[in-house]
Amino acid sequence: MTGSHGTPRISRREADVLAALGERLTNAEIAAKLFISVRTVESHVSSLLRKFAVADRLALAGVARARTSATAALPGLPVPRTSFIGRAHERDALLTALDTARLVTLVGPGGVGKTRLAIEVSGAIHIHGGFVDLVPVRPGYVVQAVATRLGLREGPERPLLDAVVEHLGHRPALLVLDNCEHLVDTVAGFVDRVLAACPGTTVLATSRQRLGLPGERSVTVGPLALASDAERLFRERAAAVDPELVAEPAAVADICARLDGIPLAIELAAARTASLGVDTLRAALTDSLRVLDGGRGHDQRHHSLRAVLDWSHDLLHPAERDMFRRLSVFRGGFDLAAATAVAVPADAPPAGAAASVADVLGRLADRSLMVRYGGATSRWRMLETIRAYAAAKLAASGDEAAVRRGYLRWAARTATALADRVALSGDAWTDEFDGVADDLRSALATAPAGPDEVAHRLARALGELTYARRFLRESVTHFRRAADHAPAATAAADLLVASDAVYTVDRASVAFDLLLQAAERAREAGDRRGEAVTLARAVVTVHRFSAGFTRPVPPDRVRQLLGDARAAAGGGGDARAAADGGDALVAAHLAAAEAWSAGVTPTGAALAERAVAMADAVGDEVLVSGALDLAGTLAARAGRLREAHRIARQRLDLLPLMPRHRPECAAEVLDICHVAWLCAFAAGDLPAALDTAETIAADEVLGAHPYRAASKLVPTLVMVGRFDEALDHARGMWHAWEAAGCPTAAWMAPAASAAALAHGLRHDPEGHRQWRARAVRATGVTNPALARGNDSFASFVDVRVAAHAGRFTDAAALVERASADFPPGRHETYARAAAAELAVLAGLPDADDRLADAAAAGDENEWAAACLARARGRRHGDRDSLVAAARGFARVGARFERAVTLLLLPDQAAQGRVELEDLSVPGPVG
Secondary structure, three states, rough: OOOOOOOOOOHHHHHHHHHHHHHOOOOHHHHHHOOOOOOHHHHHHHHHHHHOOOOOOHHHHHHHHHHHHOOOOOOOOOOOOOOOOEEEEEHHHHHHHHHHEEEEEOOOOOOOOOHHHHHHHHHOOOOOEEEEOOOOOOOHHHHHHHHHHHHHOOOOEEHHHHHHHHOOOOOOOEEEEEHHHHHHHHHHHHHHHHHOOOOOOEEEEEEOOOOOOOOOEEEEEEOOOOOOOOHHHHHHHHHHHHHOOOOHHHHHHHHHHHHHOOOOEEEEEEEHHHHHHHHHHHHHHHHHHHHOOOOOOHHHHOHHHHHHHHHHHHHOHHHHHHHHHHHEEEEEOOHHHHHHHHHHHOOOOOOOOHHHHHHHHHHHHHHOOOOEEEEOOOOOOOOHHHHHHHHHHHHHHHHHHHHEEEHHHHHHHHHHHHHHHHOOOOOOOHHHHHHHHHHHHHHHHHHOOOOOOOHHHHHHHHHHHHHHHOOHHHHHHHHHHHHHOOOOOHHHHHHHHHHHHHOOOOHHHHHHHHHHHHHHHHHOOOOHHHHHHHHHHHHHHHOOHHHHOOOOOOOHHHHHHHHHHHHHHHOOOOOOHHHHHOHHHHHHHHHHHHHHOOOOOOOOOHHHHHHHHHHHHHHHHHHHHHHHEEEEEEEHHOOOHHHHHHHHHHHHHHHOOOOOOOOOEEEHHHHHHHHHHHOOOOOOOOOHHHHHHHHHHHHOHHHHHOOOHHHHHHHHHOOOHHHHHHHHHHHHHHHHHOOOOOOOOOHHHHHHHHHHHHHHHHOOOHHHHHHHHHHHHHHHOOHHHHHHHHHHHHHHHHHOOOOOOHOOOOHHHHHHHHOOOOOOOOOOHHHHHHHHHHHHHHOOHHHHHHHHHHHHHHHHHHHHHHHHHHHHHHHHHHHHHHHHHHHHHOOOOOOOHHHHHHHOOOOOOHHHHHHHHHHHOOOOOO
């Protein structure tokens, strides 16, 4: 598959990998840099070799360098359609400033040429970064604008600003922020964060005022020099509209002087030479400029631009003036259909309207009041100075309310059509959305408050689009705004979707609050069925995602919510009654709420089984997965790890049925992947755990978290003996965690302990101590002994390293701690099996008892079963047990443990040494 010029088309992730290959990074280094697995890197490299038809990585590195050279311009850099004139002094001053300061602001009035100078200079700088036009951007959306330009997306616990900072990183980068004047405070805050976090980044801003940050260097952009550059600009632009133009130098000089050398004013005047000629143009401008009072000092210099705008506007025909004013509502670019929707004051423009609009657009472009751009599909936009002038004319015309209503209707139609395409066209819709997103946001922001069907459609579609575009926090805002514009019944549905979307960016407690709001709106609308479903979901949320509540919901409150859900359902008030009444959906939700409320009780398992059956009857994969989660949770808590793993794999099978663009699937997708990895790892099925961890790392949402994906890759890679990759990911994980401010993350502790295990098995005591201390630090517990006692995986690491190193002095205490009653369903099986083996190696008197007590661990964990077989082989000199252990470790992909086991078999010890050498790991001492 190739692009428009025969160049292979590659994904964004492939482009990242290709760029890293150009930096001569190894697969492990690329994986750590991009927070993906080495296996995923290998897959991308293979794909790139095939797409570019080259033989090896060296050739791909050459391709990467060639692409960098061929695409030297910053992403988003506009391509000038006219020559650059003059500005030698300002250009040199700007280049000098960029060499010595990290924040440089081009300052000057509108129309003076700041953007054009920024394009000229930044286009000559071949560097990482981007050019971001902020003209169409509203306050609050600066980060989205930058992220869109850089091709970034939001993820759980990875806000867009963090994504931008990570992308720019420490390497040299130039970020150009054009037209900041209406966003000075927002831009200043954003730039301050970027400069603090990205020491290699330089920011070039254009604005009518400084950003006001420490270290800022400003370069003033004034009018073009008279008697040279200003006249040259006039002649070139006039010749573009009238190649036969003959003009007396004195006349041209007089025109440019009267226009104060302001480039935009000169271009507007030059565009009229074909129809007026130079002499008539000079006379008309003279008349127009006479209205200016006072002198021509600095404060009044820009009045000449206002005068030439008034003059240009007055020369327009009535239809041209009307359209000029109307099109000022567009903050960004627009196509003919959009222009027609706003320029023609009717819901359904008459036949031929588009042709008429196109004709007027062409005339406005000829007069330099509109800029045409684009390829096969033409698009237009106004320069910001001209748009602001046209917007003022619109406000004074009395038509603004009607025009903005048409703008709102256009935005709703456009957003709805794009939302309909999301499920059908992969990423094909994203470029089109990016092109209109600012106008969609603007139309919604200026819609009147209160219920409004058109505003509701726009808000709802924007919520769906921004969720699919992975502007996750923004999507929740739009769903909430949709509820504000909707009648009560529809508002409940909007709040329900908001509660689903919020799982990607916030705590379950926020989803709970949204569910209660949705239930209230359903009650207001008399929708008892909707109220029952929403309240039931609130009950499930409290029990299922309890870790997402900083303050527990009182049990009496939860019971009351369940009672209210039953009452709203009617017909007897429980799931069975609802099912008998024929309402399968309400019955399924009530069944889930009743089962989660029962929890670990004698009736809990039966209720969980009923909830699964009722969800199956509805055919909703999200409901089915949620019900299965309860069954799996109960199995894990009872120590039935293989059963929990089997149920988790059932949920994984449902994953392809859950479209990733649907917020309704958000919580379920996140939970399915997390639980699938946890259960696979707990059951010792390391191949399944690695496959799931790599799926998480490669996922655009799950893998976007700066360190959560690595926390699953690291333990799995260590357990399968891929120590180098594991430690690469561990270092990246730790750096990202520290960059995030070191939040308490007890779930990350096993990964840090796994890194300690890798160092310990390599006889690196310093690395082992460092990562064990980091594991304690991640939990937020200040007492290391307490942390070790409460962490089954840390206890496993301690006994396994002691056994491998032959350190038996503290064996009894280590074995006792690793055999403690840990919460079931996590890593206790590893700890008990390894503790039994250490007891055997250390010759502890209770070694046989430890082996017997750990037998249950082997029944539920394949790695533990192999470890216990090796321990029995060592205890009794049983070759068959050692052979079984080697086979068991091979079956789960534990290459290091298999090699260590082969060393115990005289006829296979040589093979074991070879395998350890392949893994770059020294043999065991014990």
